[in-house]
Structures are given as C-alpha cells and as structure tokens.
Amino acid sequence: MKGVWNKIARVDLTSGNCTIETLEEKVLEQFIGGAGLGAYILYKEVPKGVMSADPENRIIFATGPFNGIRQTGAAKWSIVSKSPSLEANATSCITNSWGYELKNAGVDALVVQGKAVQPVMIVIDDDAIRMEPATEIWGKDSYETDDLLKEQFGKDFEIACIGPAGEKQLKYAAVVTGKCSFAGRGGMGGVMGSKNLKAVVVRGSQKCPVANPEKLDELNKEINMKIYNTDKAKPANFNIRAHGTSIATGLFKGYGNMPLKNWQLGEFDSGIENLGAPNYGIQLNAKPKPCKFCTLGCKNHAEVIDDKYGFVGEGPEYESFAMMGLNLMVDDMKAVAYGGHIANTYGIDTISLGACLAWAFESYEKGVLTRENTGGLVLEWGNAEAMVELTKKVANREVGLGYLLGEGVRTAAKYYGKGSEAWAVEIKNMEVPAHDPRASFVAGLNYLTGASCGPNHEKGNPQHMFVAHILLPEFGISDDIDFEKERHSWEHASRYTAAFQNYSNLVDSLVHCKFMVFSGYTLTDMLNTFNAVTGLDWNFETFEKAGERIFTVQKLLNLRYGITVADETKFPERLMQAKAEGPYAGVAPVGIEDAVLDYYRHRGWDETGMPLQEKINEMDLQELV
Structure with missing residues (x-):
C-alpha cells in the first residue's frame, strides 16, 4: 500500500x-x-x-x-x-x-x-x-x-x-x-x-511515495477547480469562501435546525439576522484564511475593532456562535466572537462550553442559581457581558460555578440539582452540538449511537441529508428519497445513519475535510483519489466495508469502557419536548429508543449492542478481537 x-x-x-x-x-x-x-x-x-x-x-x-x-x-x-x-x-x-x-x-x-x-x-x-x-x-x-x-x-x-x-x-x-x-x-x-x-x-521534509502520481495530479487539479467554481457560483450569502460557515444560519433557519434559548425556541429573528451571513463578515471584518492547498476556504481571520470586544484571531465557526450566541439569546456578533476568542486562546471546545453556559443561564432564570453562585453575574438571556465573564470563569477554572461547568453540564446539574438535570442537554456525559434532532430524527439517532466521539455532528452526519441535501449515492442514498416524509420517520433511519457513520470514518481515516461535500466533492472523487494514492484498486463495497470495520472496532472499544444500551437509549429530556413555534413545531423524536434497537439489528449487533460473531468475521476482525 x-x-x-x-x-x-x-x-x-x-x-x-x-x-x-x-x-x-x-x-x-x-x-x-x-x-x-x-x-x-x-x-x-x-x-x-x-x-x-x-x-x-x-x-x-x-x-x-x-x-x-x-x-x-x-x-x-x-x-x-x-x-x-x-x-x-x-x-x-x-x-x-x-x-x-x-x-x-x-x-x-x-x-x-x-x-x-x-x-x-x-x-x-x-x-x-x-x-x-x-x-x-x-x-x-x-x-x-x-x-x-x-x-x-x-x-x-x-x-x-x-x-x-x-x-x-x-x-x-x-x-x-x-x-x-x-x-x-x-x-x-x-x-x-x-x-x-x-x-x-x-x-518534515520527506515525501511519501504514491502509486500513480500522474493520475493523482490530474485528479487534484480537476477536484480543486471544481470545488472553487462550485462555491463561487452559489448565491452571495451562501458562498463559503466569502462567509465561512456563517452561511449555515441562513441554510438552517427554514428547518428549525438551531439551538435557541437552550433548545427551547423555534424562532429568534434578531439572532438569526445578526449571527449569520453577511453580517458576520461585516461585523468581524473577516477575511478567508484557507488551510494548506484548500480552494474552499471556510476559515476566517477576524480583526474586530471595539472598545469592549476587540480582538485579532480566528473568527467563530457556526457551531461556536450557535452554541455561545443563539443558545444564550445573545445577538451581538462581536460579543459572541470575543467569547469564542477567549475559548480559543485558553483551548476550550466551544460546543460543550456553550451548552454549559446555556444550562447556567436557564438555571439562573429558574432560581437554581443565584448571584451568590455566579459571583455577582446576572445570567439573563441575551446578556452578552455575562456570557463573556462566565466564559472567563470557566476558562480559569474558578472555584464554584466556573469549575463545575468545566467538569461538564451533567456534573454541574447533579451538583446543583433542583430539577436542573431536565435542561442539561448531553448524551453519555458529552454536550450535544448545534443541530436539532427535531429538524431531522436521524441526527438524534446518530448522537445516541455514535461510537467515535459520543454525540458528534461530524462523526456521522446524516442530518445533512435533510438540511443541506448531501447524499451518498455510491452507498445507496440518492435523490429517490421523500425528504419531507423521511425527515421525521424511523423507517430507514438506521440505514441512513449507519451509511453516514461509515462514510465519516473513511473521511477521518484518510484524512480529509467533510466541508468539501458542500461544494460538490463526492465519494467517487474520494475513492478515485484513494486508489491513485494507494494503488489498492478498491471498489465502493470495499470502501464502505473499511469504514464499517473501523466503526465496529470503535464500538468494541466503547463496550470495553462501559458504554451500555442504557447510555445509548437515554435521550435528553429537553430534546424530547416539541417546540411551540417555528419550523416543525409540535414535532418530537418519539420512539427513538426503539430506533436504537432497530439500528443495532441493522448493524448486525445483538440487543446489548455487541457485534455478533458473524459481523466480526464479515469485518475480518477475528485476529484483532
């Protein structure tokens, strides 16, 4: 190879x-x-x-x-x-x-x-x-x-x-x-x-030999130009190079696929207007900062001039400003970006941080936390200054609330109690990212069953079928789907979820960037590149099997470490509550526990989630396991 x-x-x-x-x-x-x-x-x-x-x-x-x-x-x-x-x-x-x-x-x-x-x-x-x-x-x-x-x-x-x-x-x-x-x-x-x-x-100064350098060079030129031209041809507010992942706000708003007020609301007009394209670039003076050889350029370098929230550094991606802004009802783009900048410099995951802050804001609203607990901060929804100051407390691991929030939302809710576990939005002790399972049920199924990093929107991303029309025709998921019917159905959810998890493992093992799919990158491009690099001459069946093999080992690891079927059928109470307004109001993923068991069967696992011996043999894992 x-x-x-x-x-x-x-x-x-x-x-x-x-x-x-x-x-x-x-x-x-x-x-x-x-x-x-x-x-x-x-x-x-x-x-x-x-x-x-x-x-x-x-x-x-x-x-x-x-x-x-x-x-x-x-x-x-x-x-x-x-x-x-x-x-x-x-x-x-x-x-x-x-x-x-x-x-x-x-x-x-x-x-x-x-x-x-x-x-x-x-x-x-x-x-x-x-x-x-x-x-x-x-x-x-x-x-x-x-x-x-x-x-x-x-x-x-x-x-x-x-x-x-x-x-x-x-x-x-x-x-x-x-x-x-x-x-x-x-x-x-x-x-x-x-x-x-x-x-x-x-x-490093060495170059790893590839099997077919001429073919690889041809593919690289073709793919690089396709990605650039496809993105350039998009409507202005959906151009990734110009606006980064802030395009997601406009893309998702029609589907209710955003966390609003700790996942309670379906509408937040000022937040959606201010925390998305084109306001993102205007407020942050953001410029594209592509990764090496990237022709898409989703990252942005921000230079914010502001007496209170000024900084120079990485502009926030969608997950960051959704979790630290929309989730807290903070609609000030500069403040949200500054809070994210603090997290970046201290080295903090903004998804989990935003979830913990939202739990604290709701706990303050409901009297579980007081100003004595918060060090005098008024954690009222939309209070940008409180968001920034509480971020600093978490970053510095201050004794009390700041330290406990740094332990994760489950730990904080357990410590303060008073029913606050009901609005602690986590699965397996990891906070849920900024994609709402009430917008597409498969997102929730992926969160529960994900084996490579808990509830993760990128380690299996079937929600993109329904909010971005991303398909995997080479793995049997194509345009023949009734999207409106399927988004709130469990009928084919196991197949969709498993296919996207297998695909995501391939991307994360090759290693490649999933954002390319938003501008036309396909599994065919990926397989052709893989074969040119490795010389293995795989087909799509072999390719998907490799992704499933990796997922199977990840699942075996989690079983070894104590993840049980009880962990994978315990869905956050808040996300089982239908929203009163907005897109898909009145919808909740009822039946998700049974969907997990159906997913186990689809995977070739028993009712505890243990891969059957036949599956171990099929994945060629007898020697390892």
Whole structure:
C-alpha cells in the first residue's frame, strides 16, 4: 500500500524513550490511517480500567493517505484517545498544516504514553525525536505558545499545543494548532494536560511515495477547480469562501435546525439576522484564511475593532456562535466572537462550553442559581457581558460555578440539582452540538449511537441529508428519497445513519475535510483519489466495508469502557419536548429508543449492542478481537 510509511513514532513521557516502530502492512490496509489507525492502537494498548488521565492512556496524533497530497481538504488529521468527557473512545479532527509536517517527517502517527514529571514538549524534526522542557511556557495561552515556539524553533515548524484549560484538565479542553484550528470534542487537551505535555513541535521534509502520481495530479487539479467554481457560483450569502460557515444560519433557519434559548425556541429573528451571513463578515471584518492547498476556504481571520470586544484571531465557526450566541439569546456578533476568542486562546471546545453556559443561564432564570453562585453575574438571556465573564470563569477554572461547568453540564446539574438535570442537554456525559434532532430524527439517532466521539455532528452526519441535501449515492442514498416524509420517520433511519457513520470514518481515516461535500466533492472523487494514492484498486463495497470495520472496532472499544444500551437509549429530556413555534413545531423524536434497537439489528449487533460473531468475521476482525 502506497501513500503511507507503515511507521509510527512512539514517545513514553515517563521513561523519556523516543522510538520509531514499523507497522505490519495489513494494519493500514485494514484501518487506513487517522481515526482508524487510532482506534486500532487504542484497542491493542488501552485495556478496560485505564482512565483518561492515567499515564497508561494513549493520545494518538494520526495522519492518513491523503496528508501530503495537493488536494483541497487534505490538511485534516486526527487525534484519538480515551476521552475525559466520555471515558470512552473519541476521535477529534483538526486541520491547518501540522498533519502535513508529521507525514513529511516520515511517520503515519505519533503515539504518546506515560506522564512527564515536569511540563515537556515533544520535538520531531524528520527522523529526530526528542523531549524538551516546557516549564517556561506552561501557563501561556495557546496563541502565546504558538508564537513563542515559532520564534524558538523557526516558522517552518508547526505547533500543536494546549492552553491553560488543558493544563488544568478541563473536561472539554482542546488541542490548538496554528492559532486557528481546534480539536475540541472529547477533551483531547485535557489528556495532554494530564501527561504534562504542553506541545508537539514538528517539521518534515520527506515525501511519501504514491502509486500513480500522474493520475493523482490530474485528479487534484480537476477536484480543486471544481470545488472553487462550485462555491463561487452559489448565491452571495451562501458562498463559503466569502462567509465561512456563517452561511449555515441562513441554510438552517427554514428547518428549525438551531439551538435557541437552550433548545427551547423555534424562532429568534434578531439572532438569526445578526449571527449569520453577511453580517458576520461585516461585523468581524473577516477575511478567508484557507488551510494548506484548500480552494474552499471556510476559515476566517477576524480583526474586530471595539472598545469592549476587540480582538485579532480566528473568527467563530457556526457551531461556536450557535452554541455561545443563539443558545444564550445573545445577538451581538462581536460579543459572541470575543467569547469564542477567549475559548480559543485558553483551548476550550466551544460546543460543550456553550451548552454549559446555556444550562447556567436557564438555571439562573429558574432560581437554581443565584448571584451568590455566579459571583455577582446576572445570567439573563441575551446578556452578552455575562456570557463573556462566565466564559472567563470557566476558562480559569474558578472555584464554584466556573469549575463545575468545566467538569461538564451533567456534573454541574447533579451538583446543583433542583430539577436542573431536565435542561442539561448531553448524551453519555458529552454536550450535544448545534443541530436539532427535531429538524431531522436521524441526527438524534446518530448522537445516541455514535461510537467515535459520543454525540458528534461530524462523526456521522446524516442530518445533512435533510438540511443541506448531501447524499451518498455510491452507498445507496440518492435523490429517490421523500425528504419531507423521511425527515421525521424511523423507517430507514438506521440505514441512513449507519451509511453516514461509515462514510465519516473513511473521511477521518484518510484524512480529509467533510466541508468539501458542500461544494460538490463526492465519494467517487474520494475513492478515485484513494486508489491513485494507494494503488489498492478498491471498489465502493470495499470502501464502505473499511469504514464499517473501523466503526465496529470503535464500538468494541466503547463496550470495553462501559458504554451500555442504557447510555445509548437515554435521550435528553429537553430534546424530547416539541417546540411551540417555528419550523416543525409540535414535532418530537418519539420512539427513538426503539430506533436504537432497530439500528443495532441493522448493524448486525445483538440487543446489548455487541457485534455478533458473524459481523466480526464479515469485518475480518477475528485476529484483532
């Protein structure tokens, strides 16, 4: 198999040993790279009983066959570990240029284990791997850390680091790279913090051979131009390069696919107007900041001039301003972006943060929290200043409410009680992202059954069928669907959900960016590229089977770590309540528990969610399992 090195770098922070190991070729032929390789390593090396903060846990920084090629979307890479939020398997994907450098250093992944006595960083310079002290940068925020390490090592090195939130092991702390990309879901920054690992600094100069460079070059040119032209031809307010993911607000409003007032409302006119295109770019003075070789350019660099909320840095993506703005009824774009900027510099997942803040605001409204609990903050809906100040309290892990919110919404609700569990919107102890299952039932089924990072909108994204018309015809999901009927039906939900989960695992293992599908990137493009890179000559059946194989191992990991059918049939009470107004008012995903059991049958699992032996055999996992 071309396009991979069949090598991993391993660093034991306890002993200080840094080595390079060779993988058997069949490992990557089965698991591809990225999320798949990470799941394989976790399954082999992290047994039951190891907790996320234990030295025996692994954190795996993994590239895939697509890293290193000049194709739009190929800057992604994956981080895999046992998650502090879930205490189960998790994959979080991140972009910018770090993955390219690791791949060009001659390895497919970096596996870190153990715990350093003092803060350290790992430095990888092609074949040379070493540990260096990081005491002087411990306590620095993620942006400062990036600047200082670039100054120390040179601008041709890329940095993946944590901020103070990761150091203090906030449950949903992020890993940050390039001051612009964040692996937040699952709390990977907290795993680094538990190991006293501040940063990984990497530079590579090697080029991994591919099977058919002429064909790959042809595909890259064709695909890159298609993505650019397709996006450019869209109506102005839906052009991703111009507005980033703020286009989602206008796209989703007609479907009720947004979190409004902690998931209670169906309408919020001023918020939807202000927190979307084109106001996003105007208010934030946002300019495109594409990842390496990307012709789409969904990321934005913001320069906000404001006495109170001014900053220079990464502009918020849809998930950030939806969870920290719409969810709190805050319609001030500059304030929401500034709150997100604080989260970025401290290294915090804005999805989980926004969910925790919304729970606190509702708890204040209902008398569960008082000004004594909030340190004097008036947590009234729409109070932008309170949102910013409470974000600071969480970021600094202040004693009391700030600390508890950093432990996750389930922990905070359990501590303060008084019925507040009813509006703590989480599944398996991870906060739900900004896509409403009442807009499309498959979103809720994916949240419950997702095996690669709990309730995650990108680790299986079947909701895009109904809110963005994204289909997978190569996997049997095409235009012959009655979308209005199917969006609130369980009849085919298992098949749709499983197919998109398998697809998402392929993307996260190759590794590639899912945003390309919004401008015409297809599974055919992906498979053709894969075959040109690897020389394996797979068909779509083999391709989907690889995604399912990876998902099966992720499921086995979660069973090992204690995720049960009870966890996968417990849906948030708030999301079972129909909204009174807005699109699809009166609709709730009734019957979702039975839908989970039907999904198990579709997957070839028993009623507990355990893959049957026939499925293990079908996935060629007998040797591993």
